[in-house]
Amino acid sequence: MDRHLPARLLSAQAGARLAAVCAVAPEPLTEFDSPRARAALAGAEVLLTGWGSPPLDAAALALAPRLRLVAHAAGSVKGHVTGAVFDRGISVTSAAWANALPVAEYTLAMILLANKAVPALAREYRARRADLELTRRDPGFGNHRRTVGLVGASLIGRRVLELLSPFDLDVLVSDPYLDPGEALRLGARPVGLRELFAASDVVSLHAPATPETRDLVDAPLLAALRDGATLINTARGSLVDQSALVRELRTGRISAVLDVTEPEITEPGSPLWDLPNVVLTPHLAGSLGTELFRLGDAAVDEVLRAAAGLPPAHPVDPAALASSA
Template sequence: MRSIPLHFRGEISVKIAVLQRKDVREKVFGAHHLALLREWGEVALNEGSANPTEEEARSLIAGADVAITSWGCGPLTERVLDAAPNLKLVLHAAGTVKPIVTDAMWSRGVRVSNATEALGKGVAETALGFTIVSLKDMWRLSRDTREGGWDPGPRVREVYGLTIGVVGAGRAGSHYIKLMRNFDVRIVLYDPFVSPERARDMGAEKVELETLLRESDVVSIHLPSLPETHHMFDAARLATMKDDCVLINTARGSVIDEDALVAELSKGRLYACLDVTEPEPPAEDHPFRRLPNVTLTPHIAGAVNNGMGRIAQAVVDDLKAYTEGRPLSGEVRAEQMHLLA
């Protein structure tokens, strides 16, 4: 597909429609990001305080060559696309594109890109933080020292000589592997879509899920929410995990059978760091809120506050790549949709 020239210098006027509501845009895009977008042409902003309706999306996208979507944007239906017959590219300033993609986009040859790589870095960094702090047993030690204690106890461990299990090698999982390669640990990976050779190139050893659960000191989950992954971590699999294993979930709450996890955690032999639950938030009286071997955070993995700038930069970078005829870092193709979260 022919790309848009990188610099127009008055020769071509390209319209970029930013569809997300104003508060979402301002959380993601700084003034410098918008200035970069304006180097490519006219930028039309949604100044509304509510998510755009189909009619509002039609008005915003009218005549656009490029559209930028994000959280709160609805599907780009045939009717919406009719208002932008020259639309070539949709840049989704968020993770999954499922809320905005329609068959009409594929049939019209509109290319789609998202910011999962940018989000994945934040998720991986959060998982790394959980890994270090949990192995050091800092959660318990912080509580105990506030109550007058000063004994580290036997559960403090270094990130050394251990086996780190990674379940899923998408954007977040692969970056977590990259981060863990800075430590003297064995990294094992379960991902049916990754070959042993590819796993080796990443710095991991491909194994079956049961082997990973049986041998790992830390298990970090990086899976999409799909029918195939629903409650993948069930009672039988949780029971195979090593004593004192740290289970980290920064992916989707649906991949864990939470009743089974509560039963296993109640035995006191595992530790769980849960950034996601099913549903969110969990009920006020949910055992996750009171079990001493659970760290529960309110879905902070990924982009939060200043980390949102990563998303905006990913959008700018993919727009530049498109104009230069280079591959898009976050491109999503129609045949990949069934595998996305």
């Protein structure tokens, strides 16, 4: 992983738990080519990985004959775990379930704020510096009996469904892999994508970035959004046709909360920086700050389970990678 990451991932307690069952390398590996890296890999039974890990391809695995577990202290393993790892029967675990928690919390907050029209009203209040006479306005905002649509019943999508359950909201979900009965058990009504966009006051995206989902949210779907609706994207920017989104936002008809865009950092000249109906955040919904310790704890738990001869709690299924984040 990145050399600065261990101190942010592993609390003193987590480090002590790890040291109780493992001989821990004093410094993280950031490459697999140096003599130090080769010596560490030669004896390694476990790799605790994080952001910035080099690819674990066949050449790297040849240097690690004893490796039996890759415990990833983050979400997706697609950036560093190759098919060669699974071909050799090495167990892979992920803390995706832990990273889903803050993303879902961010999403919940933004859904409630969007329905309450907080971003727009805060701007108006700052501009007018006077009573907005909100009680006299048409009841076009609020969180009672509003409709929220979730695209994707991923780990994050399911957690959002749990967090939405105490509120008086009507929840829709669209996911081709979700059984209708399970959707109802999760507290949502399963619908097609077009119906979800047309019926929702807020649409939140939780589908994985795959070739099939690129530009999933296109111009016709954006046009189907009702006036005043909000699109929230905490998944990946590639899910949305960026040009179509900008065109729709420029009309002022809808709003957007964008924690991710394509490219990852929006170009300096993009209208998204200045449009008043856009909340643009720097990919902060996932684990940051103190939340990183949860990821470290999750990975350490997997190492401790392996040391005790127990199966992994959160294994990565290679067959599911093509349709997951």
